[in-house]
Amino acid sequence: MAESPQTLPDYAEMAALVDPQVTHRLPDIGRLVSLPQTTYTLLTLLMDERSQAEDLVKVLSQDPALAAKVISLSNSSFYSLQQPVSTLDRAIMVIGFKELEFMAMGLGLSETFDLSKVPQGFDGEGLWLHSLSVSFIARELAILSKATEPSEAMITGLLHELGLIILVSKFPGQFQQLMELLSAGMPFYEAEAALGLRHDVIGYLLARNWNLPLVFQAGILFHHRPKEATSFKAMAALVALADILAHKIGYSLQMESLDVDLPYTLTTLGISPTQLQNLIKELMVAIPQAHPLWLQMMRSGQTKNRGLRSKLSSFLEQDGGQARKH
Ligand SMILES: [Fe+2]
Ligand SMILES: [Fe+2]
Numbered sequence: 001m002a003e004s005p006q007t008l009p010d011y012a013e014m015a016a017l018v019d020p021q022v023t024h025r026l027p028d029i030g031r032l033v034s035l036p037q038t039t040y041t042l043l044t045l046l047m048d049e050r051s052q053a054e055d056l057v058k059v060l061s062q063d064p065a066l067a068a069k070v071i072s073l074s075n076s077s078f079y080s081l082q083q084p085v086s087t088l089d090r091a092i093m094v095i096g097f098k099e100l101e102f103m104a105m106g107l108g109l110s111e112t113f114d115l116s117k118v119p120q121g122f123d124g125e126g127l128w129l130h131s132l133s134v135s136f137i138a139r140e141l142a143i144l145s146k147a148t149e150p151s152e153a154m155i156t157g158l159l160h161e162l163g164l165i166i167l168v169s170k171f172p173g174q175f176q177q178l179m180e181l182l183s184a185g186m187p188f189y190e191a192e193a194a195l196g197l198r199h200d201v202i203g204y205l206l207a208r209n210w211n212l213p214l215v216f217q218a219g220i221l222f223h224h225r226p227k228e229a230t231s232f233k234a235m236a237a238l239v240a241l242a243d244i245l246a247h248k249i250g251y252s253l254q255m256e257s258l259d260v261d262l263p264y265t266l267t268t269l270g271i272s273p274t275q276l277q278n279l280i281k282e283l284m285v286a287i288p289q290a291h292p293l294w295l296q297m298m299r300s301g302q303t304k305n306r307g308l309r310s311k312l313s314s315f316l317e318q319d320g321g322q323a324r325k326h
Helices: 011-015 020-032 037-047 053-061 064-074 088-095 097-112 124-145 150-159 162-170 172-183 188-194 199-209 214-221 233-248 262-269 273-301 312-318
Strands: none
Touching: 011 199, 020 162, 020 199, 037 053, 037 097, 037 150, 053 064, 053 088, 053 097, 064 088, 064 097, 064 273, 088 097, 097 124, 097 150, 097 273, 124 150, 124 162, 124 233, 124 273, 150 214, 150 233, 162 172, 162 199, 172 188, 199 214, 214 233, 233 262, 233 273
16 A cells, blocks of 8 residues: 655654653663564565565574474464374465464564563563464454555564563563552553653664564554554554454453544555454454464463574665565
8 A cells, every 4th residue: 555755753752752761771672682583584584475385484494493383383282183294394284374474473572572571460471462463463454454465464463562562571660660550540541651651652662773664663653543653554553453353352451441543443444344343253263262372382482592693683784674665
């Protein structure tokens, strides 16, 4: 969907909204917290619409630990296969390219962000399940609406709560203060704005530090305020709608309240109310079914640090800065 000009808010302007103790550390976090090398490669692969199943197998084959996890998950009872899967080629045949790319990205991210050690009283698994469900729904919405690339929607969905993930894992003191305001009854958006901890803005700033493609940055920044997007409107509306749908089917983040204009997101994406109802029915079956597999994915992603890390920015530079023409 052509949208121009494709610009996003100025870094300094957005950083001014955030607690300086957080903004000062973001560039360092951007350097220190990095995605596994294979995840970078997958990210680039998934953004290339010419890529095929063989390319995915090739990338995974170069990372035996990840390949083993993918094969092991393919054999989970979720797929109820007659014959066990022992190779990537077979895994792709029986569970499909779409499922495999989702699994590989999910595993890479769960390895990067260990949400099993989060401040007391916060549901790290809930945040992970929320991110995966929004990612899953975002891809379905992209397929239905044809408004964005399905793989891009999937990745943006996975990353849309990046700011919250960083707050929880890197700024426990500030996060604790936020939890205290929430327990005192202050609404979430008010509390995070009052403390300079807006998670949409923090996620955006980190995505910029990582030099992620603009479409991801936009999805992260506008996931609660899609109407404020002046470019990448379709992605902003799509992630916001996926967030609402995750909420509807019981995969919300309890702390967040969603006051997004649903009709606006539907109009922007060209989705009719009937199509929406049908999708909700499908999601209400598909997501609870995938839930045990996702938990397994998260836990196996966190079992081992495979090494092979480097900076996302340097990887994307090798790829010509922006992996695609955004
Ligand atoms: Fe959010
Ligand atoms: Fe969300």
